[in-house]
Amino acid sequence: MTFTNEQLAQALRLDAYPRSAQYDPQWVMCNLMGPNPLWLAEALCERLELRPGMRVLDMGCGKALTSIFLAREFGVQVWANDLWISATENWGRIRAAGLESSVFPIHAEAHALPYAEGFFDAIVSVDAYHYFGTDDLYIGEITRFLRPGGAIGVVSPGLSEEFDVTPEHLQPHWEWDFVSFHSPAWWSRHWARTGKVQVECADLLPDGWKHWLYWLEICEAAGAHRAPDEAAMLRADAGHTLGFARIVARKV
Ligand SMILES: C[S@@+](CC[C@H](N)C(=O)[O-])C[C@H]1O[C@@H](n2cnc3c(N)ncnc32)[C@H](O)[C@@H]1O
Structure with a gap:
């Protein structure tokens, strides 16, 4: 199926994400690295307050779409930090968006961050934290860069509850590295028990799995991206197990 830009914009206009609906769908689809990052960032900001002028670290920003979104929507300054995508590539997108004075691209590994301690008012991470943040000590490591009272907010693929044996209906689709998907209760305990x-x-994001599946279906129909196994897994699960975990915490 081919979409005009207007049809695509219409298809991606969901009541749950009014801010994201203002963005060019081609821009989002051409730079996608997984689920719609603007939808996830918008959902995160329902629970994490950002105010103009705040310094925000966007950890695992990928192609910096969320960094651009946060700077535009909330008037914050964003350090767009990623590993797989170079700072130079992201600088191109930031310049094209006209945000040279508020979004700063950084290429750095999550365990070797080049920032001053206490520098950030907020740290966000969309569809990335589960790649580097599941070890017991990481929340203590990353919150070094947050001022006391600053907030950290993460949205990542997650589970309604933990399991040791993969549920039968998920087994045909399960990849070993999905072990990094966790439930909100798991994340909450994982962070809280450090005392940090x-x-x-x-x-879990309301209707998160439905929006995830819908995004995959629209991407496939638009010829932007095919992930038939991921879509089949979400259909088979129908929201029983999979979704997006959203965790927001404040540095004590
Ligand atoms: C699935 S992509 C999501 C990118 C972006 N947040 C989005 O939603 O479009 C995961 C991102 O996590 C980043 N990442 C993974 N491991 C990392 C690490 N050890 N340090 C820094 N970033 C990492 C990758 O560079 C990648 O861009």
């Missing part, structure tokens, strides 16, 4: 942060929100 106070958890303010730990839930």
